[in-house]
Amino acid sequence: MSVVEILMVEDNPADARLTEEALKEGLLRNRLHLARDGVEAMQFLRREGPFSDAPRPDVVLLDLNLPRKDGREVLAEIKTDPDLKHIPVVVLTTSEAEQDIVKSYALHANCYVTKPVDLQRFIEIVHQIETFWLQIVKLPQSDAAA
Amino acid sequence: MTSRANSQRLQAESPLQAPQACGETETGASSSNERLRDIAEAASDWFWEMGPDLRLTYLSERIRDVLGLGPEFFIGKRRDQYLDGNSDTAGFQAHLDDLRNRRPFRNFVFPIEKPGADEPAIVQISGKPFYDQDGNFAGYRGTGTDITSLVRSERKLERTSALLRTTLEYMNHGISVTDAELNLALWNDQFLELLEFPTDFVGPNGRPFADFIRYNAERGEYGPGDVEEQVRERVELAKRFEPHRFQRTRPDGVVLEIIGVPLPGGGFVTTYTDVTERARYQAQLREQTEKMAELVEDLKRSNSELEQFAYVASHDLQEPLRMVASYCQLLQRRYQDQLDEDANEFIGFAVDGAARMQQLINALLGYSRVGRSDRPRRSVDLQEAAELACRDLQKAIEDAGAKVEIDDLPAVCGDGVELRQLLQNLIANAIKFRADDPPVVLLSASRDGERWTIAVADNGIGIAPEYAERIFLIFQRLHARDAYPGTGIGLSVCKKIVERHGGELRVESDGKSGSTFLFTLPASSEARP
Incomplete structure (x- = not known):
């Protein structure tokens, strides 16, 4: 089984580390890439600047509240970019606000998940995301999509 | 004074001397007689004569046109015989008294039933006695005029005038009417009182508008400056005859509302109303409304700030809290077997505390979110x-x-x-x-x-x-x-x-x-x- 590439856009290192720990306990061999803000995330996806060798991620885990360019803008840019819009974007955030949920789906988020406070639940959720988006669903091959 | 002397005195001032002169001389030129009759008739509607017994002997035909009653109705009758019902008045009795005493009379007015008319006609007659050559009383000669419409319009004018007087007198407003030459033509006492002019400032024939302005200017109403200049400016302005409406506050605080409306053909009708109460009430209301709006605005702002604070605080608190809880749990998960019982219990309390705080923050967030949705x-x-x-x-x-x-x-x-x-x-x-x-x-x-x-x-x-x-x-x-x-x-x-x-x-x-x-x-x- 090949290594799955996961791009996590998250400005809080503790949060990022927690996701990383959860993924470590997961089933798939994965490589987690971290973008600390929206600008970095877009550079990574478009393989610009220091990210010229970046792999095309299989799934993006996107926080909404980010410095420089926030998650909603990143989401909008991904979903209007013909090269990128097929990449599943999972909004993974602490916000339970109705307007954030509505806005995210309006911008074509693939799904919206609220981070639970309970670690056990969080680990389960990360595994479910992994299983669902990387094992269950059929996605177009990156090359074919491009 | 004898009746003769009386009649002679009248001769000097009455055109009726002509017919009398005719009657006195049978040989007088008939052309002159007719001329004088023409003149007399032109001055009135009809001409009449009565004999020494005070019965009518002659009426000119014109009376038929005017009253609808021909000479035949009157001839042979005395005054009281065709005026039954109207003969009781003091005026009529005085007239009969004049006749009895052979005194000349002028402008005796009485009503007379007019066939087919709703109201009696009002007739005015004048007459004087005449005498034959021997100086014996021969009767009366005189003229008559229908003054019905004149009397009616006079009465109407009187009524209107009285009504106007009463209205002006009892209204709450001051009022002044100036004519096209800017002379005060009509006013009431309230006008003088409200504008604080002396009560005798205007005589019965009014007073030029400029005098009022000058009086105001002299008492400093228009501020410092040359009085005549101020008068001239204001008179010029008034002569434009444009409608105006303004408020003036007297030195004693009384607020007047002054509304001027131009009259067709020049002049103004101006009303002056004491609106002190209204102005005070309006000022209070304005002040209160402003205060209230400020309060509401303050309240809205503080409310929204509070909600914003609760939302932001609880939202931003979640992130660090989740870290505390998660890493405590991760410690528990990964290292439970390597720690002693106390350490596990402490971690347990930390996890519980974090979880409860999480609940509170979520609840607070939920509370602050009520009503914030744009659904x-x-x-x-x-x-x-x-x-x-x-x-x-x-x-x-x-x-x-x-x-x-x-x-x-x-x-x-x-x-x-x-x-x-x-x-x-x-x-x-x-x-x-x-x-x-x-x-x-x-x-x-x-x-x-x-x-x-x-x-x-x-x-x-x-x-x-x-x-x-x-x-x-x-x-x-x-x-x-x-x-x-x-x-x-x-x-x-x-x-x-x-x-x-x-x-x-x-x-x-x-x-x-x-x-x-x-x-x-x-x-x-x-x-x-």
């Missing part, structure tokens, strides 16, 4: 909302063995998410605070005019009346956390939701056998889609 208000079927709420509570309902009955709830206008949350909180509460028996919750509705009252009744532990208010305050709890877990925010959320929908929430309970939560919602809103 449009629409018709919400409360029956359906209650059923959905029960579905969400299915586990709690099953665990408690509870029975929830929903009895035909109405549709109202509102926020569907919030109203469902309201019902869900109330049902959850009813199940949570249960007594020993399995909980039974009954939802029902009743309408009172423009309001629906929704009742959520339970058979639980009830609420002592002294706490009936306190339970709706945020973070207020009546029970130990281990007996009834919760944040103490649920009912505050309910109250906020109901109030934002224009209703009220209260509880009825005797503190023993269950409680009933009642909330009202405007019924009129259900009609709106």
Whole structure:
């Protein structure tokens, strides 16, 4: 089984580390890439600047509240970019606000998940995301999509 | 004075001397006679003569045209014979007295029935006695005129004038009317009083407008400057005859409203009204309105700041808290076997504390979010909302063995998410605070005019009346956390939701056998889609 590439856009290192720990306990061999803000995330996806060798991620885990360019803008840019819009974007955030949920789906988020406070639940959720988006669903091959 | 002398005195001033002269000389030139008659008739409508017995002997034919009665009606009759009904008046008696004493008379006025007319004609006659060559009294000669329309218009004018006088005198406003030359033509005392002019400032024939201006200028009404210059300016301005309306405040604080309306052909009608009370009231009202608006604005701002603060605070608190909780849990998960019992217990407390704080923050966030949504208000079927709420509570309902009955709830206008949350909180509460028996919750509705009252009744532990208010305050709890877990925010959320929908929430309970939560919602809103 090949290594799955996961791009996590998250400005809080503790949060990022927690996701990383959860993924470590997961089933798939994965490589987690971290973008600390929206600008970095877009550079990574478009393989610009220091990210010229970046792999095309299989799934993006996107926080909404980010410095420089926030998650909603990143989401909008991904979903209007013909090269990128097929990449599943999972909004993974602490916000339970109705307007954030509505806005995210309006911008074509693939799904919206609220981070639970309970670690056990969080680990389960990360595994479910992994299983669902990387094992269950059929996605177009990156090359074919491009 | 003899009648003769009297008549002679009259001769000098009356055109009637001519017919008399005719009568006195039979040999007088008839052309001259006719000429004089023509003149006399031109000055009046008809000409008459009576004999020494005071019976009419002659009337010119013209009377037929004027009164509709020909000479034949009058000839041979005395005055009192064709004036029955009108002969009692003092004026008429005086006239008869004149005739009896052979005195000349002028402008005797009396009414006479006119055939086919609703009102009698008013007739004015003048006459003087004449004498034959021997100086014997031969009768009277004179003229008559129909002055009906003149009298009527005079009376009407008098009535109008009296009415105008009375109106001006008794009205609350001062009024002045100036003519095209800007002379004061009509005014009332209130005008002089309100503008503080001396009561004798205007004589019976009025006074030029400029004098009023000069008087004002001299008493400093228009500020410093040359008096004649000020007068000239204002007179020039007034001569434009444009409508004007302004307020003037007298030195003593009385506020006058002055409204001038130009008259056709020049001049003004100007009214002066004491609007001190009104002005004071308006100023007060304006001041109060401004103050109120400021208060409302302050309140709105502080309210919105508070909500914003609660939202931001709870939102931003979540992130670090989640880290505390998660990493404590990760420690527990990864290192439980390597730590001693104390360390595990401490970690356990930290995890619990973090979890509870998380709940509180979530609750606070939920509370601050009520009413912040931009979901449009629409018709919400409360029956359906209650059923959905029960579905969400299915586990709690099953665990408690509870029975929830929903009895035909109405549709109202509102926020569907919030109203469902309201019902869900109330049902959850009813199940949570249960007594020993399995909980039974009954939802029902009743309408009172423009309001629906929704009742959520339970058979639980009830609420002592002294706490009936306190339970709706945020973070207020009546029970130990281990007996009834919760944040103490649920009912505050309910109250906020109901109030934002224009209703009220209260509880009825005797503190023993269950409680009933009642909330009202405007019924009129259900009609709106």
